[in-house]
Amino acid sequence: MAVKLYNTLTRRKEELEPLQPPEITFYVCGPTVYDYIHIGNARVFIIFDVIRRYLNYRGYRVRLIQNYTDIDDKMIRRAAEEGLSVPALADKFIEAYETDTARLLIRPADLQPRATEHIEPIIALIGRLEKRGLAYVSGGDVYFDARSFRNYGQLSHQSTDDLLAGARVEPGELKRDPLDFVLWKGRKPGEPAWKSPWGEGRPGWHIECSSMAMHYLGETIDLHAGGADLIFPHHENEIAQSTGATGKTFARYWLHAGYLNIEEQKMSKSLGNVLTVRRLLDDYNPHDLRFFILSAHYRSPLNFSPELVAGARTGRERLQELVDNLNLALPGSASVPSEPAGAISSMISTARNRFIEAMDDDFNTAGALGALFELAREGNIYLQKGYPYDRQILEQLLGFYREADALFDILKMQSAGSPDEELRRKIALREEARRNKDWSTADRIREELHAQGIILEDTPHGVRWKYRSDA
RNA sequence: GGCGACAUAGCCAAGUGGUAAGGCAGAGGACUGCAAAUCCUUUACCCCCGGUUCGAAUCCGGGUGUCGCCUCCA
Secondary structure (H helix, E strand, C coil): CCCCEEECCCCEECCCCEEECEEEEEEECCCCCCCCCCCHHHHHHHHHHHHHHHHHHCEEEEEEECEEEEECHHHHHHHHHHHCCCCHHHHHHHHHHHHHHHHHCCCCCCCEEEEHHHHHHHHHHHHHHHHHCEEEEEEEEECCCCHHHCCCCCCCCCCHHHHHHCCCCCCCCCCCCCCCCEEEEEEECCCCCCCCCCCCEEEEEEHHHHHHHHHHHHEEEEEEEHHHHHHHHHHHHHHHHHHHHHCCCCCCCCCEEECCCECCCCCCCCCCCCCCCHHHHCCCCHHHHHHHHHHHCCCEEEEEEHHHHHHHHHHHHHHHHHHHHHHHHHHHCCCCCCHHHHHHHHHHHHHHHHHHEEECCCHHHHHHHHHHHHHHHHHHHHHHHHHCCCHHHHHEEEEEEHHHHHHCCCCCCCCCCCHHHHHHHHHHHHHHHHHHCHHHHHHHHHHCCCCCCCCEEECCEEEEEEECCCC
């Protein structure tokens, strides 16, 4: 059994065969730090974080690099608008990125280098291209000669002629061919600039990623990933530059995440429908957002709407309910052979197998979630009938969900804790009222607690309490 | 115009040759003082037309529709 993944380059699912197993080198294109990240960005980062975790889970040692693009046209424009220096703008939004992604439970890459801290290697890489005759100076700029790269268009699967049909030259650009792209931009007044053999200036966007990927991970890396919109021109150009400079394969597998639309529409500033993570976290908890995103395949387009997230939340809460109930049942459990433990064990291993099978197949998170739900039914049946509870069964069930959740982070795994004195007293009072069939008192206590964010449930085995998920 | 992806129940969504996972919503039932939670039952001519095959949602061809890329964009 091996992990299979869809490679944009070959348009096929391929078995993952890292260059130097068990090591996997993995580069994800990070944000341009000119604004707060939105839910579409979040989808990308959540997905590749989950993929990274899963590869680790499967025994690989993943080295993940994700860059910050902290110098480009957008940065310069935005800095001017905000009245900040470009580095100050970068600091502000890198901090915002780190806060937002942490709240979404996205784990940071092993390294998150900034382009502006890598000017030297970038210059060296451009120098190599120039030496090989693949780059030329024009005006104060340095351009990559796209047509000199035989396989230009291989990733986006377009011929150079087809690409040419749509290409256009910005005013002020001094390209020989519309397909050429800038490696180094000559200094313009008021813009940040670094010294280089071609005069003062700044790096182009594409070369940053090539340089940082190769600098940290080597000239041939295993996985390179990003949003689908990066396929052309960004990733296409990265291949051209990197392979042009080294003569080697740059990345062996290319992964691209699908778009996230808002209410069937593309997210864009002009439509005014950009949902920032920051805003969204006021209305939704991170687990629900993650669950929602993982409920579709990562390459499919995903539509975002409050109704769809609400539906996802209800489903997620069923899993949470099970975990909470397992946690609550655990303290009162013992080594009592109550239910055929072997039957539960085999259901768990069936679920685990389904989970792994789905994830091995190009990270089918939706299929994997199905396995979690199927086992949840078994777990609930056990909780309903299995009293007194066998500690071993509870722990096995909980263990499986903990294992899966270490990858998905869609559940709150820790127990709610024991009730405080106040709560204990109220529950006892209500129990007494119920024994006396004083339903109005019993209901009043239940409603009071509900208002405080605590839900009471009367089960055949006693009263359970939990925090309201919407509180 | 060029390249490509997708089309599965009211909604979301798996499933790439052997008579359709799962979730949400709905209906009925069990349990409950009432709730809540949970469980059980129930809902699919797999866009259309051809073809290959003993057998196709799955492969091939042709339609239709939706979306994306070709220009900054996750």
